[in-house]
Amino acid sequence: MSAAADEALLSLATPAGLADPYPVYAKLREEAPVFRSEVYDSWVVSRFADCQPLLADGTNFLVLDAQWRDEHRPGWRDNPAMVLLAELLPWKNPPEHTRERRLLMRDFTVRRVQALEPAVRRSVDRVLDRFADATADGSAAEFVGTVLYPLGMAVIGDLVGVPEADHDELRRVTDLIGRQVNPAMSADLRAEVDAAAVEYRAYFGGLIEQRRAEPRDDLTSALLAGPDAGTEDVLRSLVVLFGGGYETTAGALGIGIHALLTHPEQFALLAGDPGLAAGAAEEMLRWDGSAQMSQRAAVRPAVVGGVELPAGEAIVVLGVGRRSGQPGPRAVRRPGPLRHHPRRRPGPVLRPRPAPLPGRGPGPPGDDRPLGTDRQAVPGPGARRRGAAPPEPGAARDGRAAPDALTRATGRTAG
Numbered sequence: 001m002s003a004a005a006d007e008a009l010l011s012l013a014t015p016a017g018l019a020d021p022y023p024v025y026a027k028l029r030e031e032a033p034v035f036r037s038e039v040y041d042s043w044v045v046s047r048f049a050d051c052q053p054l055l056a057d058g059t060n061f062l063v064l065d066a067q068w069r070d071e072h073r074p075g076w077r078d079n080p081a082m083v084l085l086a087e088l089l090p091w092k093n094p095p096e097h098t099r100e101r102r103l104l105m106r107d108f109t110v111r112r113v114q115a116l117e118p119a120v121r122r123s124v125d126r127v128l129d130r131f132a133d134a135t136a137d138g139s140a141a142e143f144v145g146t147v148l149y150p151l152g153m154a155v156i157g158d159l160v161g162v163p164e165a166d167h168d169e170l171r172r173v174t175d176l177i178g179r180q181v182n183p184a185m186s187a188d189l190r191a192e193v194d195a196a197a198v199e200y201r202a203y204f205g206g207l208i209e210q211r212r213a214e215p216r217d218d219l220t221s222a223l224l225a226g227p228d229a230g231t232e233d234v235l236r237s238l239v240v241l242f243g244g245g246y247e248t249t250a251g252a253l254g255i256g257i258h259a260l261l262t263h264p265e266q267f268a269l270l271a272g273d274p275g276l277a278a279g280a281a282e283e284m285l286r287w288d289g290s291a292q293m294s295q296r297a298a299v300r301p302a303v304v305g306g307v308e309l310p311a312g313e314a315i316v317v318l319g320v321g322r323r324s325g326q327p328g329p330r331a332v333r334r335p336g337p338l339r340h341h342p343r344r345r346p347g348p349v350l351r352p353r354p355a356p357l358p359g360r361g362p363g364p365p366g367d368d369r370p371l372g373t374d375r376q377a378v379p380g381p382g383a384r385r386r387g388a389a390p391p392e393p394g395a396a397r398d399g400r401a402a403p404d405a406l407t408r409a410t411g412r413t414a415g
Helices: 002-011 015-019 022-031 048-056 066-072 080-086 096-107 110-115 117-135 143-160 164-181 187-213 219-224 231-261 264-272 274-287 403-410
Strands: 034-037 042-045 293-298 302-304 307-309 314-318
Touching: 002 022, 002 034, 042 048, 048 293, 048 302, 048 314, 066 080, 080 164, 080 187, 096 219, 096 231, 117 143, 143 164, 143 219, 143 231, 164 187, 164 231, 187 219, 187 231, 219 231, 231 264, 231 274, 264 274
Parallel strands: 042 314
Antiparallel strands: 034 042, 293 314, 302 307
């Protein structure tokens, strides 16, 4: 059974698996909900009822940090891409996680985010105009690459202080680093991924030196001005914020737009009442998220899904814990239709411990409290607590709109 389950896992890295992993998840839930994978050298868990406690319990189930890797993955430090990832916030446990999260949140304030709104609006207009020009003659245009990635890069670039001229190269580098999750990576690809990790780290090291010499009104300069801001702390914050700020966002937007375009009745409902946007965003994240996997290790032996897992062994948590839209706990499955129900509060979803940048509702103008400080949320169900960077060994998905759906929405074809 484990061989067949491993074969199914490997299929998730194929074009078909990336486009629609849910048939594979369903097969695993039915045939091997908890099994020992030789491919990942880990246990794999796929049912909501089993996944949720693993992610919610930060005391008994820890992320695979550097200390864990030193003990269980000898030689991992020879892999620069893995070393880079292990330095980042999502791969750390308290007290390191707590300290670095506090550093990042101190300067990531509501005032700073609100100040970005005019630039964000200009960026949205610019990329949509570019898409309209590309399709004006009726030809196809790729929406994710033309609109979503440039938009996410522009917003996070303005926040951090990354010039637009560097966006394309940084996207190439981060795309390569994202392939770190592929368990069947060739030696040549491994060399490319490691080189990209070295380049990525060096880029932000250079940006830090520039801002030390000439501070500007951006998050990099603000982090450097902090009382306890060492170069390595700031570099780690920038690396995790930049990568997660555009890659995960672009994936989530693409998947959400695809869901609306393939469910025109939901699209019409939202278009008729934009006030439902908060609930719609929450539901689309629940229904099909861009981050599909995470990892944990049990502090002590634990029983999961009726199977005893040894202490210390890695556990891959498939990020498929999305409710079907019906009340009461049930096995996770992707629903046939998108069950939008924008006026209902969403049911439980898979959530790790509080992420570094929990997106709560905006406070009053001039609010200098960090995002995530307790305050009255905006109307609707509120923003979901999601990490700034994709969970490991996460695989972001394009969520590319189907041509016939985009034709219905825009009157044009799309590729």
